[in-house]
Amino acid sequence: MGFISNINNELLSKVATNNGHGENSAYFDGWKAYEIDPFHPTQNPNGVIQMGLAENQLCFDLIQEWVVNNQKSSICTAGGCEEFKEIAIYQDYHGLPEFRRAVARFMSKVRGDKIKFDEERIVMSGGATGAHELLAFCLADPGEAFLVPTPYYPGFDRDLSWRTGVQLFPIICESSNNFKVTKKALEDAYNKAQESNITIKGLLLNNPSNPLGTILDMETLKDTIRFINDKNIHLVCDEIYAATVFNEPKFISISEVIISENVQCNLDLIHIVYSLSKDLGFPGFRVGIIYSYNDVVTKCARKMSSFGLVSTQTQYLISDMLLDDTFIEKFVVESRERLEKRHGVFTKGLENIGINTLESNAGLFCWMDLRSLLKENTFESEIELWRMIINDVKLNVSPGCSFHCCEPGWFRVCFANMDDDTMRIALRRIEIFVVQYKGINNIIEEGIENSLPIAPGPVSFTSISSSNNRGRSSIAESNELETQI
Template sequence: PGLANLGETSKKKESGFLMLNLQQTIGDHFVKLTTRQWQAQSPEEANRIQVVREQEDVINHTVCQVISLLWTEAAADQRLHESLPSLNSPEIWKKSPSPRQPDQQVWQSSFQPSFVSHILSNRGVDISDFYQSHFQDYDAYQQDKYHEEKNPLGFLNLGVSENKLCVDLITERLCQNDMNCIEEDLLQYSDWRGHPLLREEVARFLTYYCRAPTRLDPENVVVLNGCCSIFSALLMVLGNPGEAFLVPTPFYGGFTFVSHLYAKVELFPVHLESEVRMENSEPFQLTVDKLEKTLLEARQKEKKVRGLVLTNPQNPLGIVYSQDSLMEYLEFAKRHHLHVIIDEIYMLSVFDESIKFHSVLSIERLPDPDRTHVIWGTSKDFGISGFRFGALYTHNKEVASAVSIFGYLHGISGITQYKLRRLLQDREWIDAVYLPANHSRLRTAHKYVTKKLRALEIPFVNHGCGLYVWVNLQSYLKPCTFAEERALHRRFLDNKLMLSRGKSYMCKEPGWFRIIFAENYVPLKLAMHRFKHALEEHNYDWM
């Protein structure tokens, strides 16, 4: 029976692909029907073309339903999500010209397809489709991870921002006796805002490392299972569905997923350019003038803008905002009555000693403290993303109270909260052991990767913080389009190397990629070898 089921599943998938080909063939036929040139087009001929287009939509709709049904049943049979393109994705309805056939015609259906499911609601289908289209590569990596001995041909991950350089130090610290505590209180439900002892320690920790002018209030702290949970909760309580938040691009792609999942708010891009056009400026520089222009553009499109989202240090650029720049952005937000959400998750990962990080919490007189909200977590700075910890600090107790209810769904286990409290409390170990070693190892890894990039004559944005380098691979795109960026990204995946491409960060310019360098030497060396090989392979195919 098992073999019979596999055979049926295979037939359903094969039928799905055949239907995709049929749908494309029909589309090509309709293109020929509707793009013929007439010297004098009569009203009757125009009406005939309109009828043809309506027939096209009807057939597209029918074929789409058949494809969806076949593939849904096949996926359900195998409990797998194969690499069929998302049926809600524009790529499946758009036939892009091949790089070798620049004059090939492009067909774009006006029909907006809908995935058919007998189980999920429309909202469930939307969420499932969004997940599959954004996390398919990550799922493949999870099932085929590189291991030096057990799986040397597995995926190497320089796409997900994780710090793996100090696992030895963190493991040793977490295994010490003071970390092991089982008390009745830790086994029960805690305050939805987080355990009071952890919130007190987070307030002390942020007061010290953010150089706050006065002691921060534990009552203004909320802890949830990750910074994205905090971000999602803030969007939920600060914005209504359909409203917008300004976000300078390129920005962390996870924000897009989070804003889509629950809050249904729009992240309205403030596009930054790599080209330096003014004196004393730098690539991808954010200015108040760009913020003002984008806000005006959003309002002209009848968007209600509720806030501004910033990441400092910036991801993926690695830029650290000066205190003067921060004040300018905050003053802009105050003028327009906007909330400011500032993610400072990389604040302790500034490894270039010449760069000084300024937390928003270090500013003595915030322009609008009630609308300024800071996020921090241990995933990046301490390399423990598996702990799932994120903290909010806001001076606005109404916001803190509203966000705290999300602890009912996104709380952290009592045992984990205890360990986090002990870790953050050990200031002596952090300052004398962990941070110096982490910064040193980040510098070494960053130097290794940037040296390789220079040898390949690949431009990159060079900043001494974070876990990543923002690299320019536009010279490998022929032509320089997002379709070619996607093809190059696929080339890396074919070489079992995960990178993040610029489109994922809403970068306006195709050809930019983010490379994570916070990896141990052996896998990092192999990853850069695969990186070079993929580029050579890609170039060879164009010769």
């Protein structure tokens, strides 16, 4: 006797059957395209290259070296098995004391030791995803909303809204001022929400920004403090990319701003979300952190954290690593240097192809300007272009519309989740596509071959979208172009 499958959604909850996860979007569709046909340099050289995932894989050699030299820090090695029982048994959901102390010290270090964080305020969660949802549960009721500057990370719709019923209300930022968050934009969004009878409970800032790769300056941060104090709403600062700032201007944490002179702030309104997913490159460890200056929120969040704790095995390993000052100082410096180098090589490669990016100095991605390739200045045209890039160029980049960008033609492209050879192949694919798409017959003399040694490996586009006759007419040239590159 087999199981009977009942697909009647009326028997399920509204949360289970709604589209609040946001999975039906170009952002997640790109991931699916990669999973179906993943690039491999030898086994699948014509597969999709993953450039839609903000992972920091540039310093794993340093991590591996530390793990080999510190086997006692893992309970699953001969050197650390004596601690297995103590770590495997039940632990308080406050977290291991040494783990909270290590995280507090690391947060201070990546912020230039300008701020001392209290380990008693460290609340752990299953990644930044769990931390955001947990804060949303603490700060707002279903139907209430957070203001969020656009463009913003697509996962925020899932993290803060899907199961909580909290809304995200956009603050419209534009390319004319490099998507800067202005006082006028803040006020306009708040007033528009009021007109729609939406209760605003907080402001969510992502600093450094995903997808822009930019940081908020001191004056902008002070303006946001004045704004949330005036409106008596919360400020949630997502600072998960704090240690990825690789060039001037330096990162300024909200924790630094609230102790500045001439800044009056109700500390009960300030909350920070952090994780080790981006700064250390440990997304699989699911280490998310809430740091709230509000005692009630800290206590409530700690109770709620029992639904998404970090394993004690992970806490044990991480605490030893973060408390190794010599290693951490070396790692942070080296990571920033490698990110700066990769960012420079990648953006220069795009520039030589004729593609501009928003000027940035942080993060694991670039905000790429493809407006000149749009057939029309519409989001429909943006999606059409994105489909060509996914299906024909075989690159998973993310269209701006999935980040709620108000202007079509912008794309986020990640550069730190691959090795140098894969990056070179990706740049070559982009060049071939741009040449074909624009109907150019010859490679630009000052192309990427003059600035970057190209790794071996075939590139083959089976078609360019049928809606683009110029691209289709140049398909036959692709093999010749590959040879030239």
